[in-house]
Each structure stands twice: as structure tokens, then as C-alpha cells.
Amino acid sequence: MATAVQTVERENYLNANYGIKSWLLTTDHKRIAMLYLISITAMFWIGGFFAMMIRLELLTPAGDLVSSDTYNKLFTMHGIVMVFFFLIPSVPAVLGNFLIPLMVGAKDLAFPRVNLLSWYLYMAGGITALTAMVMGGVDTGWTFYTPFSTTYSNTHVIGAAVGIFIAGFSSILTGLNFIITIHRMRAPGMTWRRLPLFCWSNYAAALIMVLGTPVIAITLLLVAFERAFHIGVFNPQLGGDPLLFQHLFWFYSHPAVYIMILPGMGVISEIVTCFSRKRVFGYEFVALASIAIAVLGFLVWAHHMFVAGISVYAALVFSLLSYLVAIPSAVKVFNWTATMYKGSIRYNTPMLYAFGFIGLFTVGGLTGVFLASLGIDVHVTDTYFVVAHFHYVMVGGMVMAYMAGLHFWWPKMSGRMYPEGWAKLSALLVFVGFNTTFFPQFILGYMGSPRRYHAYPPEFQVLNVLSTAGSSILAVGYVLPMIYFLWSLRYGEPAPPNPWNAVGLEWMTSSPPPTHNFDETPVVTWEAYDYENQPQEEVTIGH
Amino acid sequence: MATSDIQVAEHALQHHFADMEQQRETSTFGMWMFLLTEIMFFGGLFCAYLVYRASYYTAFVEGSQKMNIWLGATNTAVLICSSLTMALGVRAAQMAKPKLMIALLLVTILFGLGFLGIKAVEYHEHWVNHEFPGPNFHFETGDPEHPATDAQHTEIYFSLYWAMTGLHALHMIIGVGLVLWIVLAGLRGAFTPHYYNPVENVGLYWHFVDLVWIYLFPLLYLISKKHGG
């Protein structure tokens, strides 16, 4: 493919104009996506650094590397950075921003300036939170439980809370933009039944962003006010109820888990169908399962509070409702599997990550069902079992999907191909490293090892050493893509418009796309994922 | 319609929309979606109110006795009047009467400032009466059996009162700024019947803030009949 097809590079969104100002004042959704990519990658490494410190401390049973106070700050800041500044924006703000207008055949998101504002809010929130961390950190846990956060903690709670508050508005504006774009900006012929599943799942996640985020914004504001002005809404000394804080917090933060996973599921739907060369099995069910997850996600929050002292009857109701989330989640897993059945599967890097996602998400999801049942939850609450469960969903699921999506759309975003061999190696390393890190934590948790302690009994050391060893493999797996993506920007082969021979409007424009996405507004006359009727060309890149 | 109208409208059409109709409906829908997030934002506070009012009803009655019901009622009326002038202002923009629009919006701003002024008088009264939560809070309870706990629960009432009305007042201040922006843009002749989305959206925002007060007033001021006035 090294023919001189692209001797004169076509004008695209990357070379349309140059200079720092053309980036910082851009309203092009593709450039904003790249700004997000850079900033959340930085956040990922900061959060990852805290994670490595945690794992290093846990290498030995004694609390020898850091003090217990420092350890509290480490896991708090790991949680805050990873949840609010990496996972929640990751797929929506980078891939969603880049792809949704392309996928629906629009020139841009509905409100381009609002989109830029949301990046600035993200940066302002991120810098505020990081400043609080540099000045001494926070030790409340990422959940900010009262009354510790409002009264007793003498760390920088206000700074962190205000940072998350500001970043929350970034999330709200992104969600709002997605919903309105998908409703109002679709190209002629792009009906809801032809809408790519990536758009469906981002739409569902956006619903949660606009409905849930305001509630945590006001809740964290009340925490900050309670510290600053002694307004006593959650103060138990006045008869205030700390559990009310937990209700309001988890009203957002449980659905927020679905903000993180739903866009990832959308990525997987796109990749599985492309690399199986088959229309996705049960398109309507996969699409509606996203909406069902978003709505049901709002009905289950108190399963985080089973041992906190809520009424046992309420706990029963929430336990029952929590099981329901398993239904649409299972629909997705079964449909991906059915899509692959008898497909002509290609083992390119995105597909390898997608395999990893399906397996690890299933483990994470099923252990979620264990935790939804009242009896088991009481046994394993606040143990490493819970830690392993949500890392299987968040890292094994979401980060895998994010990596899958980056590898799938990188040729489109950068106009360059990455080295497939190295990419396959990184996918393998991430899978092996992840399982070595977190599977032992299931066992640790089941044996009763509590989370959030910097020391542990010596009999747990073998499993902890295994976990720490796995985390270093995982780290290598994450460093590699960063290196070869950067390498590909300069040395990678120029990417053709459609390297994977995929269907979808984003593949019908050049790589990278021109500033206004399409030379003329596309008119959609075909059904989504019509792989059966597409000529079966060989994938020419990456064999 | 005059040609200049169409020129203004074409100038206002952003590149990524096909036509003015798509742009107008998109912007209106965007505003409603934003108001949805505002409802959930205040919703957290209303939820806290619901929980504590259900738990500490008598303390809430005690606290509400300290409210000046007449100032509250006056403020409700002021806001309703401002909503009327705002609605008529949007109508003037629809009908290509920029001078009428500017006049009506200026009246709206005056009503808005009037509301904030009255609210400031109330806040001042509460402040000097030690009805701001925190170390200076002091409350003489009427409950002879549990004076201490009752006073504490009243502090929760006042925490919610300050948080809810304070957040509402902040929205009013932002609203006054937005209306002022529309007035200034209107003076430059930015709006025509084909392009008045900003007027309409600021109007929606203003009515929403009014709507929040319509609920805050009975919930905070009118809890029980013991009011003499």
C-alpha cells in the first residue's frame, strides 16, 4: 500500500490551520476530542501513579513504604482522578466527541462553543482538584462520606469537591450536546433504527449525565458549604442524617458507573460486528438495552448502603431492583456472542481488546450480581472482593473498551496506522496483567481482607505480591500503546479512509476527516451494519 | 418581511445547521434540556427538605414562624409580574418590536432587582437575629420538652432555607445579567422575528427561576397556620 496515493496531503482538520491558538479556540469537535485525549491521558498517568504507589505499599504486610495517613490520601486521589477525571470523560469526551457527528452525518455537534466550554470546565475542575492534591491531598475516599468529610477530616476536601463540581458541569454540557446532536443533527435517512450502536449507547450515557450529575453537584456543594460556613444539612450533631448524603451521592454515582460502561459497550458493538463481518445480532435489543440500563441504573443506588444503616425493607427493594440491571447487560453480552457465531472473525488488535472486554465484563458483571444479593453483600462489604468487582467492570471493561476504540479509530483520528504487532502484544499484556492484578483480589476479599488498609496479616502476602506483580505487567501494557501511537504520528503508514473495511458514515470520509467532516451532506439509504451485503474485500493493513 | 431581516437571519445561521428552523428548534430543545439539569440540581435540595421535614416537622414549623410571610408574598408577586413582562418581551421580539422588547425587559430587570432587594432585607433580618447556621446560630424554641434538640433541628431548617433561597438568589443574579445582555444585544439590533432564540431562551430561564420560587415560597414560609403576620 506504499503507493504514492497521498503525495499531496488533502486538507483535513489537523492541517487546516496551525498554532496553539487554532487549537485552544477551536470549535471543531474533532480538535476538541484531541484536546480531551491529551488531558485525560495525563490524568490517567497521574491516577496510575497513585495506583502503583498503592500496589507497592501492599507488596509487604507491614505498613513500611507510606504511613497510614498517606495511604488514605493515595487511594482517595487514585479514586477521584480515575473516576471523575478519566473514566467518566474517557470514551464520551474523546471518542464520542470525535465520532458522534461523523456517525450521524453532521458537520459538528449541535453546540460547538458549548463543547469547547466543556473542555475548559474539565481543565478548570482538573486543575482545582490537582491543586488540592498538591497542597496536601484528600483522605476521605473518593466517596466523601459525611460526617468525616464535613467535620473531621483536616485535608483539602473543599478544593477536591469544588474541582469535581466544576468538572461535573463539563460532563453535563457534553451529555446535553450529545443528546441534542443525536436528536436534531442526523443526516437525511439516518433514522433511529439506522443509528450506530455507539451513538445509542452514548445517548444513554448522556441521559445519565444530564439527569444525575446535577444531583452530585449540589451534594458536593453542600459538603463544601458545611465545611466552610457550618451549614448543617448532613451534620449528625444537629440531627442531620449522614445517610442522606449517601443517598444523594449514590443517586448519581451508581448511574455514573453506567456513564462509564455504556459508551464502552457501544465501542464493543461496533468492533464485534466489524471484525465478525456480520450484522450485529438483534440490533434493536442491543440499542434498547442501553436505554434500559440507563433507566434501571437510577433505581438501584442504595445497594451501596446495605450495611450503612438503611431500613432493611428498603434494602430488599433495592436488592431486587439491582438484579434487574443484569437483564439488559446480559442481553448485550449474549448478542455480541451471537454476532460472532459463524462470523468470519479477524483477530486484529481492536477485536483482541473486545474479546478481553467481553470476558472481563462478564466476570465483573456476574460478581455484581453476587453483591446485589443482600446476604453475600453483608459478608463481603468493604473487602477486596468489592475492589476486584468494580475494577473488573471499570478497568477490565471500560478501559479495555477505551483501548479497543482508540485502536479501532486511531487511523481515522490521526490518519496514520500503528504497528499491529506491537499493538497485539499490548492487548495481550493488558489482559494478562489485569487478571494477575485483580483476580487474586477476589480471593483476598472472600477470605475477608478489608480494603483501604495499608497493612495486612502476613498470610495474605502471596496473593498481594501476585497482584502487585500483575500491576507492573499492566503498566507495561498501557505504556506501549502510548509509545507506538506517538511513533505512528510521525512514522506510521498513512491510513486509507477505511482500513478495516467497516461500514458506517465515519469510514466514508477521508482519514483524517476534513474540518466539516463530509464534502457533501451524506444521504443514508442503507441499513446499519449491512456487512452481509458488502463485498468481502481483504483487509489490506495489518494482516 | 424586510430584506434586512433576512440578512440578519442569514448572518445568524451557524455553519453546521441546514436552515434557521433546525437552528431554532435545536437551541430551544437545548435550553429545555439545560432546564432539566437545573430541576435535578434543585431536586437534591428539595429531596433533603422532604427528608428532614418528614423527620422534624415541629422544628420546621418553629423555623417557618421566623419568616416574614408578607415580604415573601410580596416577592412572589414581584416575580410573577417579572414573568409577565418577560413573556410580553419575548412576544415583542417575535413581532419585530425591538423598542417594546427592550422596554419590557428593562422592567423585568427592575422587578428582578426588586426581588433581590427584598430578599436582602430578609437575609439581613435573619442575620442579625442569629438565624444563620453555624457558631452564631441561636434559637429560642417554643418546645418545652426538648428545647435543645428542637433548636438543633431548627438549625437544619435554616441551613436548608439559606441553601435553597441562596441558590435561587444566585440564579436571579445570573438571570438579571442575562436579561441585561439581551437588552444590549437588542440595542444593536441583533434580533428579528427570524432570529430571536437568545431572547426566547433567556425567557425560559427566567420563567424557570420563577417556577422554583413558586415552590420555595409555600414550602419555606407557609408550613403552618400559626402565622399572625
Add this chain to the structure above:
Amino acid sequence: MENNQQHDESVVGHIAPASMYVAIWAVLMAFTAITVFAATIELHVFNIVVALVIATIKGTLVVLFFMHLRYSTKLTMVTVVASIFFLFILFGLTMTDYLSRGWLTYPGH
């Protein structure tokens, strides 16, 4: 004024007569007086019911007419209904906890 009514509604949006806005304003003012008056009568639990019913009537009028929901697209109406729906989920499921906390009696309590 008649001339303006001939504008293409899809572009300009619905223009309601000024008299309608004034009528809505009068009703809102009247209900404000009623709700203040109703608060001076002892109705026990119904005080709050009356106050909230009046507030909801007022709110509905504001949303339907001042905010033009009556003339808006179905999508806008769905947005409003959805926000109320999720607000009630927040209130309702939180209250399942608070209302049922006293149901279970523990030995010794």
C-alpha cells in the same frame, strides 16, 4: 398585529395574544393570595396538600403558557415529563428508606 400572525409559524414560533399572558398573570396573582390565605387556616396535614396543589397549578400555568410548552414539540414535552419522572424517583426511592426505618423492631428496643 394581524400581519404578524401570517408569519410562517415553523420559523417564528407561536405568537400568543397579549391578553392571554395578562390573564395568566391575573390567575397567578390570585392563587398567590389564596395560598397565603389558606396557610392561615388550620387544616392539619391538608395545609401542605393545599399549598402544593396551588403551587403545582401555578407552576403548570407558567410552564404551559409563559414557557410555551403548549405550543412546543413533543420532544420538549417528553423532556419535561422525564425530568419530573426522575425527580420523583429520587424522592420516592429515598423515602422508601426513611419511611420504613421504624418498621422493624429489634429486641431490646
